[in-house]
Amino acid sequence: LCLGVHLGFKFFRCDRENREWEQKLDEKENKIQELRISKNRLEARVVELEQLLVIERGNAQSMNDALEREVEHRLQTEKQLLVLKQRFHDSKEDSPMSSSCSSHLRLDQSTHIDAKTVELQKEVAALKESDSVQRLRAQKAVQQLKDVENELRDLRAKNDILEKKYKNFDANLKTVKDNSEKERKERIKAEREREEAISNSERRFTELQNLKAENGELRQSVAKLRKELEELNEIKEGSIESEFGSLHKTKHSLEMKCAEQEEELNELTDRMKQLEQTVTRLEMAAERSRTERLRDLEAKDNEIDELRSQYQRRIRAFEEQVADLQDTNSSLVKQNRMLEGRTRDIDNYSVSFEASSTHYKRDLRKALALLRDTQRVLARERETSLSQSMICQLQEQLMDAEAAKLSAIRGRHSLESELAEVRAQLEAALTAKNSAEDRALVLFKEKSSALALVEEQDEQVRSLLKKYKAAVQQSAVDSIKIADQFEQMADMEKDKEKLREQLNDVSSALEYHQQHSVEKHKLLLAEQRIRDLEAKLELEISQKLRLEALMVKANDEVESLKDQIQELNSLRENDLNINRKIRRDTITLQEQLEDLRKREMDLAHKCKQVAVEHEKMEMEKQTLMRDLQCAEKRIDDLRKALSKDISDREDGSDDEDLFSIQNGSLTGMSRL
Numbered sequence: 001l002c003l004g005v006h007l008g009f010k011f012f013r014c015d016r017e018n019r020e021w022e023q024k025l026d027e028k029e030n031k032i033q034e035l036r037i038s039k040n041r042l043e044a045r046v047v048e049l050e051q052l053l054v055i056e057r058g059n060a061q062s063m064n065d066a067l068e069r070e071v072e073h074r075l076q077t078e079k080q081l082l083v084l085k086q087r088f089h090d091s092k093e094d095s096p097m098s099s100s101c102s103s104h105l106r107l108d109q110s111t112h113i114d115a116k117t118v119e120l121q122k123e124v125a126a127l128k129e130s131d132s133v134q135r136l137r138a139q140k141a142v143q144q145l146k147d148v149e150n151e152l153r154d155l156r157a158k159n160d161i162l163e164k165k166y167k168n169f170d171a172n173l174k175t176v177k178d179n180s181e182k183e184r185k186e187r188i189k190a191e192r193e194r195e196e197a198i199s200n201s202e203r204r205f206t207e208l209q210n211l212k213a214e215n216g217e218l219r220q221s222v223a224k225l226r227k228e229l230e231e232l233n234e235i236k237e238g239s240i241e242s243e244f245g246s247l248h249k250t251k252h253s254l255e256m257k258c259a260e261q262e263e264e265l266n267e268l269t270d271r272m273k274q275l276e277q278t279v280t281r282l283e284m285a286a287e288r289s290r291t292e293r294l295r296d297l298e299a300k301d302n303e304i305d306e307l308r309s310q311y312q313r314r315i316r317a318f319e320e321q322v323a324d325l326q327d328t329n330s331s332l333v334k335q336n337r338m339l340e341g342r343t344r345d346i347d348n349y350s351v352s353f354e355a356s357s358t359h360y361k362r363d364l365r366k367a368l369a370l371l372r373d374t375q376r377v378l379a380r381e382r383e384t385s386l387s388q389s390m391i392c393q394l395q396e397q398l399m400d401a402e403a404a405k406l407s408a409i410r411g412r413h414s415l416e417s418e419l420a421e422v423r424a425q426l427e428a429a430l431t432a433k434n435s436a437e438d439r440a441l442v443l444f445k446e447k448s449s450a451l452a453l454v455e456e457q458d459e460q461v462r463s464l465l466k467k468y469k470a471a472v473q474q475s476a477v478d479s480i481k482i483a484d485q486f487e488q489m490a491d492m493e494k495d496k497e498k499l500r501e502q503l504n505d506v507s508s509a510l511e512y513h514q515q516h517s518v519e520k521h522k523l524l525l526a527e528q529r530i531r532d533l534e535a536k537l538e539l540e541i542s543q544k545l546r547l548e549a550l551m552v553k554a555n556d557e558v559e560s561l562k563d564q565i566q567e568l569n570s571l572r573e574n575d576l577n578i579n580r581k582i583r584r585d586t587i588t589l590q591e592q593l594e595d596l597r598k599r600e601m602d603l604a605h606k607c608k609q610v611a612v613e614h615e616k617m618e619m620e621k622q623t624l625m626r627d628l629q630c631a632e633k634r635i636d637d638l639r640k641a642l643s644k645d646i647s648d649r650e651d652g653s654d655d656e657d658l659f660s661i662q663n664g665s666l667t668g669m670s671r672l
Contacts (some may be wrong), residue, residue, distance in 0.1 A: 200486065205272055207493070212262065214500070253530075257537055264544070271548075278555075282562070289566060293573065300577050319592065323599055334610070341621070348625075467568070474561065488547060495540060502533060 204489075204493075205269060253534070257534070264541075282559075293570070297573060297577070316592070316595075319595060319599070323603075330610075337614075488543075492540060492544060492547070495536075499533060499536065499540075502529075
């Protein structure tokens with residue numbers, strides 16, 4: 001009863017463990033489905049990021065085109081200024097006649113210049129406002145770049161930590177492999193023991209056949225004894241007949257017991273055959289399960305390779321996107337610097353215009369006196385051909401000045417439109433950058449969650465290994481119990497042989513009694529011996545039944561343990577596949593880190609080249625500023641020379657002279 005209760009408790013425990021394992025398998029399948037869903041989401045996000053990167057590249061190209069246009073327009077304006085300065089110098093070096101003619105042009109140019117100065121001041125104010133806004137945006141972009149650098153540092157630290165963890169993981173994998181090899185050796189030993197048990201069962205089967213032959217011989221001897229007893233019954237009298245009747249009863253009981261033993265032997269042979277069939281079936285099932293496991297492992301390895309290749313491609317695409325974002329950020333910073341330099345140039349230009357406006361007023365006053373003289377000279381020399389040619393030249397110069405004014409106005413409008421486009425592109429780039437940063441944070445969070453899942457799975461693997469070891473120990477204990485039961489069976493067979501010997505002794509004694517006279521005390525002794533033998537046979541039969549029940553229970557336990565071992569092997573293989581995936585992921589991450597380092601070196605080299613180019617541009621800018629200062633000094637010297645020759649007059653007379661000059665010019669134009 002104790003053994004039955006113990007075995008029932010073991011079966012209940014095994015059922016409970018099987019249910020727990022099934023629940024764990026369901027949980028793992030759910031986790032795998034969740035990971036697949038997250039993978040699909042990441043793929044969709046990668047596609048969105050690629051689209052955003054394409055849009056940002058187009059915006060960057062448009063920004064570069066706009067900047068090139070601004071540079072070309074600036075060069076054109078500088079060339080026009082140089083041409084005007086050269087004309088101004090040429091006009092001063094001409095004769096007083098040409099100076100009087102050029103005074104008309106100066107008046108017209110002064111009016112145009114005043115209008116231009118007002119427009120330029122407005123443009124300068126608008127540009128200052130735009131520069132302040134762009135500086136704020138540039139500062140924000142710099143802060144965002146710093147944040148990105150900090151995130152990259154954090155990522156590098158996390159990668160270092162992961163590398164350390166994976167090193168420890170390799171050591172754990174080695175220990176797991178060693179344990180698996182030990183378990184394989186133990187399995188081989190168990191298979192050998194099973195083969196030995198099968199050979200022992202075959203030997204016992206042969207022994208049972210021999211026992212059957214011996215039983216047949218015993219039957220023949222019993223038949224002979226019956227015949228002899230019948231003869232003795234005819235010869236002897238009533239007392240002897242009663243004794244022989246008792247002997248017949250004992251013989252009949254012994255024959256019945258022998259028949260029962262033969263039936264039991266037949267049942268044992270049938271059970272042995274059934275056990276052999278079950279063993280062969282189990283071997284075939286084990287081979288099939290091995291082949292199926294190998295196929296599943298190959299399919300899983302192929303799936304893992306495909307997933308690795310996909311994730312490697314995605315990671316490379318993400319790295320390229322990060323590099324493109326860094327390039328766009330650097331280009332935006334350069335553009336901000338260029339715009340700041342332009343604003344500074346415009347400020348200096350506005351200051352120079354304000355200073356030159358005072359000089360132009362003085363030049364106007366000085367030119368009024370020259371205009372009076374030129375009016376008198378023109379009144380005398382209108383009929384000459386020289387005056388006509390001069391007037392034609394002046395008209396051409398006026399037309400050129402008007403065309404230059406129109407081109408300057410158009411350039412200003414184009415610059416304003418381009419600045420608006422640049423601002424819109426900057427805002428779009430900043431929004432795209434913010435969205436990309438948010439997505440990067442989401443990806444980092446998902447990565448951390450995946451690492452946590454991996455750690456949980458590692459803990460589950462360890463617990464499974466512990467349970468597997470406990471199951472192996474239990475199987476070893478069960479094998480020891482089975483060996484003890486086999487030993488008990490051998491002892492029972494020895495007892496059986498002893499009983500056979502006792503039966504032979506009894507049969508020989510009966511023969512002796514048949515030949516000689518029989519005494520009562522000997523018959524009583526024989527009856528007692530027969531009773532003792534019957535009691536021993538009953539005890540042996542009960543022990544045999546118990547042993548058979550124990551054998552059945554032990555076989556059931558062995559089958560349940562085999563099923564548990566198969567489940568544990570499948571779980572262990574799954575865990576090994578997961579570990580292989582993690583190793584491959586670590587290798588890909590290391591390769592990606594190396595690629596990132598190489599890209600960082602390339603970016604540093606590019607930054608150095610850009611810094612050298614920036615220094616060259618600053619040197620060129622300084623040379624241009626020096627040239628402008630020299631030109632301004634020359635203009636001031638010429639103005640001072642003119643101021644010495646002309647006397648200052650009041651503003652009212654100047655206005656009258658201007659009115660008279662305009663009337664004279666109108667009459668001259670009508671004559672022409």
